Amino acid sequence: MLSEEFFAAICGPPLTSNTAIAKDVSIYHQILSPAHANRATFKKSATPVGGLAVSASHIFAGQQDRAYVHVYSRLRGGQEAFIPVPEKVRCVALAGDTLVIGTAEGRLVLWETLTGRLITTPPCHVQGVSCLAATPFHILSGSDDSNVHVWSLPQLLALGDREEDPEPTATLSRHRAAITSLAVGGSAAHRDTNLAVSASRDKTIVLWNYQTGEALRTLLLPAVPLCAVLDPVARALYVSTDDDEDKLQHIYAIELFGEKPLLGARGAEAASTAVSIATPFGTVPSDAGAASCLSVSYDGSSLLSGHPRGGILQWNLGDGDSGSTLPVQLSNLNAAVTNVAFVPPHLPTSQAAATFVVPPKTSVQTIVKPSQMGRDYAVTVRFDEVDAQGDEAAFDTLVNQPGFPADFLNNAILAFENVEAKETEDADDKETEDASDLRRQNQELLEIVNEQQAMYQEALQKITELQAARS
Template sequence: MLTEQFIASISAQTKANTGVTKDAGIFVHEFQPLAAQRHVFKKSASAQNGLAVSSSHVFAAQDGKAVVHVYSRDKGNQEAVIPFPERIRSIALAAKDSVLLLGTESGRVLAWEMCSGRLVSTSTSHLQPVTALAVDPTSSFFLSGSPDAMIHVWALPAILSFSPDTSRSPVHTLSTHRGPISSIVCGHSATSANIAISTSEDKSAIVWDYQNGQLLRTYLLPELPQALTLDPADRAFFLAYGDGSLQTVDFYDDMQKTASTDTLRDAASSHRPIQPSPKTRFNAESQKLGAALSLSLSWDGQTLISGHATGKIAVWDTAKGNYVSTVTNLPGPVTNLEFLEPIGFPAASEPTFKMQTVVKPKQDSGVSSGNALVPPNYTLTMQLNGQLRRPAISATEAVTKRSAFEEALVHPSFPQAMLDASLAELATWNAPSTSGAGIAPAADFLSLEDTAGTGDMQGMSNTNEVQELKKQLASLQRVQKLTFKQLSELREEKEYLLSEERKRSQSAQSKAKAKNNLADGSTSDVEMSNNTSGESESSDDDSSSDGESEAAPSE
């Protein structure tokens, strides 16, 4: 059965509510098939754009603090409290939920790899705090917005690069707005034609081709927009206003839907502002919902939910543009609202990895190492799910070539080329060094004996552990010798079978040649007998003709 849930957070508890657990700040609510509250997380008060949810964890940036709370969705409790050097104003997940982006008070963005604990910082490009973050579906780019009216486009692979020469500056800067940036969303396309939408307190919404840094369309709004969300098919976007009303802005109206070209990318109308029709705005004045602070759209785009300053969460029908119901009433302003991934699809794909626990961030040490290699203390902590992906085997289509690592993993035995390379590497371990005169032979790094000059075992105090390791090494060496012996026997058997096959082939060829020679000899004998009989017949004919010639004169 299809199950759909949404998660909501409040900035602070402003009213008593006996139906809500004390100090609860994050609420998981089931939307269908049965509308009911499923779980709450305590001790959290997050501002707008301060909540991020993955399949395993919930991250909440605390309002006015330099702290991020981490909650485990599987265990249902608070897992960690992560302090940072400065206040966090916005957060967003990227790279299949393995990287958390954090917008800071000083105007820079931090990238936290939660599987390794690596923390990387961008350059300080914003003049004011980063209050909005949006990541594109491929995680190749992300956008940051600030009250300085600037939007920066960043390349995430460059930010996470280990090379010290890689630039951590914005790729593009979008500076058309004239007021503080309130919200940014990215489209759902994984192509280079994807779009992004930003809203500002200058009462405008702009559609961007963010990968090229181009403005596509400008919309003039009737009020200050408080929240923004985008249609799953990128056909329209929805806005929330301070008076509690909502508005639908369709990219393709009735006239544009009949056009053969994409009017959204028409360069002639890119600098022509458009004012949406008042008919696309809808409200529920009788419900006294209060100012709308957050929006989220269901996976099919048919249902819109809005969080309000009164704590109410309202449900709207996007097709009809009217109010449906109020699903819950929380004890504080609903600052963040997000539909979770639906559960219950029959062929839903599972994630390739899962984070059981997040690794607390530490300042990146690979940037200052002077090279582009992975630093020695870089360690990933994750759990792989399921089996490795294996390509389909077809008798009519060419099989995609796999790497040596994949070949070794799925093959019944190690490939011969890898074994030869490993044997060659083993042979060099104990080879004497030729780098200079007077240099001692290279030490075998598999040896656990304490040798002079190396000092590898000086720090080990547990003798029993050393003896156990020696036994394991001896066992591995015996297995290695046995494996090499079996390989040698298999090679000898292969050579013997090949030689026997060659002998059998040569014998068959000799017999065939002799048979051909016999056939040629019998053919020549027949020809000789035919020639002899022909000569005898010709001699008889000659004698008879001579007799006739002699009898003629006697007459």
């Protein structure tokens, strides 16, 4: 049975002297359905908001006010590596096999998990990097300086000597205060999309086409947004806010393509028109505190929120009207919950990760680290043999290409012809069988008629003999 699993990380000292919670546990691997339970725990970490990233085989946890990242093995259940970086870590994100680290000095540090190569960008942000979002081809970095930079991942990972330091391909600047959260839309068919969402302490959320730098829509909130996430198909946006004027914390659900779409050609208002969001999806219980992190399940039916007083709440996205949804507390971790992240259903569990990890198509032969004065690594890589049939299945090939391939159409035509030939052959066989059956029936009827005639002749002869005897 397919199960829903997620990771949660905490930061800070225990809130109470709860002996039921194991000491030093700071990262939790839990099952949401079919029944909520703990699967595994990992110790000795203090992960800031946005400081957790999970791959198929490992967990990457940046450390609060520290210049290093802990790497945990999901298979072995313990810490496996320690990654020092030049500056304090603020946030992390995974872009394929590359770990992206945002620092307190406004830099990006990229660590290739397969080779160990470390790449550092210049401090393009005036202040620290507050949040990150990654796609297979781009990285978005938000900062306390109110700007969002868009980076090309292939340019950052390019090998060889660089004449110039890497720079952002675009800068998204419409906010007037620190960026608190970033989200990027994605889908299975198109791995890289154009929709991005940035939230800021100026109480606004901006929807962007991040490749062109165009602001698609500005949303006005009654309180400071702390976290923003998109649902799996990027049709709805969920936002958690800090205290409003009534000292309440809310969760907002914003439909991007509802009855009054905010995006697309059917939008009732111009893109330059700001839209006020006033009605919340739900109100956070007063004893939980404002949600510092959100995560949507991969079927879009559940929303998890982590809170500074240790609670993890589950919101049913299909239950009730706006403003009336009540959450269910899954667990209390007895410390501030800073990260909640669902694990994609196709990723393996911690007990079977090695079975499902896809091996790389390259093999690293040698790695020569630079001297103290240098900055370039010398990496020798061998390309492994690839199956001649390709990695994509036939179904994926048909879905991802326009129209139908010629061989597919030819096979379909042949299939129809084979069906017609079989139907004709079956009809001929049936006609032959029917004719044979008719001849057999006629022969049986003829035998019955002959038998009846013989009996009639015999009876007639007996009658003639009796009449002759009487006379």
